Amino acid sequence: MTLDFPKSSGLVTAVIQDHATQRVLMVGYMNEEAFRLTVESGFVTFYSRSRQKLWMKGESSGHHLVVKSIAADCDLDAVLVEVEALGPGVCHEGYESCFFRKLDSGEWKVSEDRRYNPAEVYGGKA
Amino acid sequence: MTLDFPKSSGLVTAVIQDHATQRVLMVGYMNEEAFRLTVESGFVTFYSRSRQKLWMKGESSGHHLVVKSIAADCDLDAVLVEVEALGPGVCHEGYESCFFRKLDSGEWKVSEDRRYNPAEVYGGKA
Numbered sequence: 219m220t221l222d223f224p225k226s227s228g229l230v231t232a233v234i235q236d237h238a239t240q241r242v243l244m245v246g247y248m249n250e251e252a253f254r255l256t257v258e259s260g261f262v263t264f265y266s267r268s269r270q271k272l273w274m275k276g277e278s279s280g281h282h283l284v285v286k287s288i289a290a291d292c293d294l295d296a297v298l299v300e301v302e303a304l305g306p307g308v309c310h311e312g313y314e315s316c317f318f319r320k321l322d323s324g325e326w327k328v329s330e331d332r333r334y335n336p337a338e339v340y341g342g343k344a
Numbered sequence: 345m346t347l348d349f350p351k352s353s354g355l356v357t358a359v360i361q362d363h364a365t366q367r368v369l370m371v372g373y374m375n376e377e378a379f380r381l382t383v384e385s386g387f388v389t390f391y392s393r394s395r396q397k398l399w400m401k402g403e404s405s406g407h408h409l410v411v412k413s414i415a416a417d418c419d420l421d422a423v424l425v426e427v428e429a430l431g432p433g434v435c436h437e438g439y440e441s442c443f444f445r446k447l448d449s450g451e452w453k454v455s456e457d458r459r460y461n462p463a464e465v466y467g468g469k470a
Contacts, residue, residue: 219445219452231371233359240366245357245422257447289443290452292435296371298443309418317415317424319345321383326345326416 222294223250229265230295234308237286237300243308244316246275248297260285262299279339281305307333310340348420349376355391356421360434363412363426369434370442372401374423386411388425405465407431433459436466 221230229247236243246264248256252272255263259274262283266273276282283301290297307314312332320329347356355373362369372390374382378398381389385400388409392399402408409427416423433440438458446455 231357233368233371235368242359242361242368242424245359245417257450288447289455290445290447291371291442292437292439292444293442294452296442298368311418313418316417316419316422318418319416321414321416324383326420329415 219294221250221253221290221297225293225295229267230297232262232264233296233298234262234283235298235300236303238302241315242317243283243301243303243314253297256285256299257288262301275308276304279305279310281308281339283308305334310336312336312339345420347376347379347416347423351419351421355393356423358388358390359422359424360388360409361424361426362429364428367441368443369409369427369429369440379423382411382425383414388427401434402430405431405436407434407465409434431460436462438462438465 223230228249232246232248234243247267249265252263252265261274262285263272263274282304286300286302288297288299309316312334314333318328318330319326349356354375358372358374360369373393375391378389378391387400388411389398389400408430412426412428414423414425435442438460440459444454444456445452
């Protein structure tokens with residue numbers, strides 16, 4: 219039984235959840251190589267759709283995601299990766315989670331404080 | 345500030361999480377209309393990529409997902425929907441969560457018991 223990479227042009231959706239708090243931290247995408255590298259290295263590696271290249275989370279920031287467990291969904295086109303998130307936050311905008319905006323009366327509003335200053339961590343890098 | 349539907353051919357990724365247990369239950373996709381219906385009705389509605397139509401979760405099974413909160417990610421191309429899941433499980437295969445298989449020594453293994461008999465709930469329907 220293998221993941222269904224062909225279904226979505228070679229990618230599966232990867233939901234990243236903090237193994238201790240159960241907070242959902244981010245969503246990324248993995249091609250077959252990114253998934254293999256994630257399993258083999260124990261560090262989450264995505265395929266960046268915008269940059270069209272492999273991207274080990276934390277390669278710029280040092281905020282790596284250490285794999286604790288990996289589950290697959292019924293259709294085998296999405297994975298749920300429980301992680302230990304190194305560093306103060308996974309979001310490149312400085313937040314603990316990329317899901318830092320909540321829908322409030324029809325508007326997306328920032329619902330928490332930044333954990334770090336992204337300019338200090340990422341410098342000029344995207 | 346609006347969701348970035350054009351980025352992925354009109355769809356955003358929707359992660360569904362149980363608001364009480366914080367378990368991730370499933371991943372689906374929403375087009376703009378599915379998202380609007382989800383917000384307006386308070387019941388999660390997806391866009392089925394395989395059937396190419398709107399799909400209110402539970403329309404066959406009665407296992408609706410009641411919206412508790414909606415968050416958007418930094419790129420505005422994914423949403424995290426916290427829900428109260430009606431019924432014994434969200435997965436059409438009978439499990440509480442669609443993520444019922446875990447990677448164990450390189451093999452996907454079912455890691456929990458079924459909550460209901462899908463043949464009784466769905467009959468001959470997919």
